[in-house]
Amino acid sequence: MTVVLNDTVRKLLGAPNPGVLATLNPDGSPQTSVVWVTLDGDDVLVSTEAGRRKDLNVRADGRVSLTVYDTANHYSYVELRGRATVTEDAGRAVTARIADEYAGPGAGQEYLDLPPENVRVIIRITPERVSGNAAR
Numbered sequence: 001m002t003v004v005l006n007d008t009v010r011k012l013l014g015a016p017n018p019g020v021l022a023t024l025n026p027d028g029s030p031q032t033s034v035v036w037v038t039l040d041g042d043d044v045l046v047s048t049e050a051g052r053r054k055d056l057n058v059r060a061d062g063r064v065s066l067t068v069y070d071t072a073n074h075y076s077y078v079e080l081r082g083r084a085t086v087t088e089d090a091g092r093a094v095t096a097r098i099a100d101e102y103a104g105p106g107a108g109q110e111y112l113d114l115p116p117e118n119v120r121v122i123i124r125i126t127p128e129r130v131s132g133n134a135a136r
Contacts, residue, residue: 001128002042002082002126002127002128003042003127003128003129003130004042005039005042005127005130006135008134008135008136009078009130009134009135010039012068012070012076012077012078012134013037013038013039013044013068013078014038014039015070016036016071016101016102017037017068017069017070017071018034018035018036018068018069018071019034019035019036019037019046019066019067019068020032020033020034020035020066020067020068021033021034021035021046021054021064021065021066021123022064022065022066022067023053023054023057023058023061023064023084024057024060024061024063025053025057026057026060031053031054031057033048033053033054035047035048035054035066036098036099036101036102037066037068037098038094038097038098038101040124042126042127043124043125043126043127044066044080044124044125044127045094045098045122045123045124045125046066046122046123046125047089047094047095047098047120047121047122047123048120048121048123049118049119049120049121050088050119050120050121051119054123055086055121055123058084058085058086058123059086062083062084062085063081063082063083063084064081064082064083064084064123064125065079065080065081066079066080066125067079067080067132068080070134075133076133076134077132077133077134078130078131078132078134078135079130079131079132079135080125080127080129080130081127081128081129081131082125082126082127082128082129083125083126083128084123084124084125084126085123085124085126086121086122086123086124087121087122087124088119088120088121088122089120089121089122091112092108092111092112092114092120094122095108095111095120095122096108096109096111096112099111
């Protein structure tokens, strides 16, 4: 069952705060990556290069956890647990948008200028459980 994100969680996820994405390796062990995130409704989007471990792990097992903390107040955080899917980022539009949100306007241009063989994908996380003090 998907959940609706409250305003505090939306604010935290909508600001350029780092996240830690946990996926499951083929042997069942956890794998974590520091990521940039953005919202699409109540789903959270993460960009990565096709073929990276987090991409491969999500394709094999969509169960994920994402923790995002407020850089202005490290005690404020949210953890989302849910299911993720992977799709190609056609035109790298989402990747460029996330880069602009985190690194400033124009930062996403470097992704738009990559050669076609550098395929970017979007990991879409649909939260099923939200916890942490920002979730209250």
